[in-house]
Amino acid sequence: MTGILYLEDGTIYEGKGFGKKGISVGELVFNTSITGYQEILTDPSYAGQIITMTYPLIGNYGIHQLGNQSSKIYAKGFVTKSIDQTPSHYMNEENLEQMLERMGVVGICEVDTRSITKKIRRTGPLKCVISNEELSIEVLKEYFHKEKFQEDWMKHVGTQKIIHIPGQGPKVAVIDFGMKKSILENLKSRGCDITVFPYKSKYEEIININPDGVFLSNGPGNPEAATESIETVKKVIQKIPTFGICMGHQILALAIGGNTYKMKYGHRGGNHGVYDIQKDRAYITSQNHGYAVDKKSVEDQGMVITHINLNDHTVEGMMHKELPVFSVQFHPEGSPGPADATYLFDKFVSQLKGDMICQ
Template identity: 40%
Template sequence: MTKGYLILNTGDVLEGTWIGSETYTEGEVVFNTSMTGYQEMITDPSYAGQIVTLCYPLVGNYGMNSWDNESKQPACKGVIVGEACEAPSNGKMETGFSDQLLKWDIPGLANVNTRKLVSLIRKHQTLKGKITTDPHATPEFPTPLYAPGQLVEQVAVKKPVSYLGKGKHVVLLDFGYKASILKDLLKQNLRVTVVPYHTSTMEIAAMKPDGILISNGPGDPEDHVMHFPKIKELTDQYPVLGICLGHQLIAMSYGAASKKMAYGHRGGNHPILDHETGKVWITSQNHGYDIDPSSCKDSELHVRFTNINDGGIEGFYHPEKPVLSVQFHPEARPGPVDTAYIFDEFIEAMLCTGGKTSCQMQKA
């Protein structure tokens, strides 16, 4: 089998066996600690532009199928694994891990020392890498790797897409939404219209929504400063829920600032505290930026959730408007569904307000 190499901007070179598409690629190198859910991780649009390292030592043992994808076409640049199972066994599987990477035209490396790689990421924090067959290559990585907003433009819908339902109407402002978010809304019999992230408030108003959901997505939230006034206006007009990048954009539209994390939160076992109930929940997370707490001291938004491990902000609420944001993923997949009640609170806000902000959101 073909040997491949991951060459890092630190000069470190890790050897592996080539899997998937035999094309060279480069991107930011990140890692996810989840034990299951490799298909959902690879197809998560938030990984656009990144080479994803899967920490669990065996990947691919239950194969791949067509209904667990979080997007129609994965946007990650490559995949690094310790061992890729070439003889999967699962009644639902349709193809193997390596074969599916090839179909998606995504390159990858197996038999890589992922423990060493994760240690390097933790040591050097943000790392850039290139997957190649030449161990002596000296790649030059541009700074930044991608133009502002390029990754969101790549993964977001190009025109509105409607999904029928008999309940309240939700406009999903798409910065790179996961399919599981849409599925959870449709399970509640909501009517959903997915619109591009650059859709204007006038166009949204013409759709007569009862609530707005601002999605997750890839890249630096600061790239979307031009959308902050629109997002602030939406929170003045409708019940709003923000997830991951959507959470950051809501906070920044109220004056907060974001910061690049050392190596992000990516995994399915992140504990967060809900200050409203005093309960701790285990959450699924995937983000490389978060909100700087020092920038929120005079914000209209109040902290609702914090991270147990590092004390970071995991969510806000507005005391007088039906506005809620969460840094974690309540839809999970992969990961625990402890915080699925976030969708219930969003629906309750729409029912309480009738799609307006004149009524203060009733706490559950």
């Protein structure tokens, strides 16, 4: 079947359709990872986006349920140069197209993904319509007006109820903005007693379990849209040690009184260099974000920059001068990508075991 990608600036890419037959509207972004397509698709942080993979061959090792980062695909579409319909891996359970069909996601392949990526780098993310149905461009244009482009995806992709995962270690309250499974696995492997709270949980609900620490998860969309959570975090950081990752990092910046801004085309991939100022060491990290923290705004509020991006020098990590609060923009748990920075989970748990609650 024919596949079409129609961009808001009028650009058209034609290829071959795969996955669920249908039409979808979203924000077009690109990811530079070579592997990890399953983890990328099931990462809730991609809610509302249509993902273009820059690596040319996708699907060659298939799909296995252990690779899922959530129970479904939150991305609105998937774009590749080519797909492998006969994957080779001893854990393979189905191919990529079967997964997209089962989870209701539209895909297109055999398009010039290099051209798409260069366009996004020039212009920034573009709204687009992806279709593998036989429809005219005039019909596709109408979808820009039919479907709303929302930013507050966090209320839809995280848990809707409180979940308790017992452990023998420090008691951690997790605020779920759209969390990846691998983050929970990192906390569980360190023995944490975990309580996962929905996106809009109040400070009183969180403090009621008497947590040793609070973890702010990753998630999709604009951090400024999480107004209720920002107010909650303002109270949390005055009383409880707090660690934020990705969206959690941005919400922490806003809660402390700083600012965030939308990047031209964001960081998405498993090969981003980050410099840890305190360790005087560089790491290759996994990243997925379209917003960044304004450096001066958080420094004016008592934050110290701990990590910077080696490509564009954006803020990748920070900590408070007095409060036991720190965060990073990248994903130390990887999935996909390197897990060289998992020491940050050790740092958080060690902090909690030291009973560093600020009274």
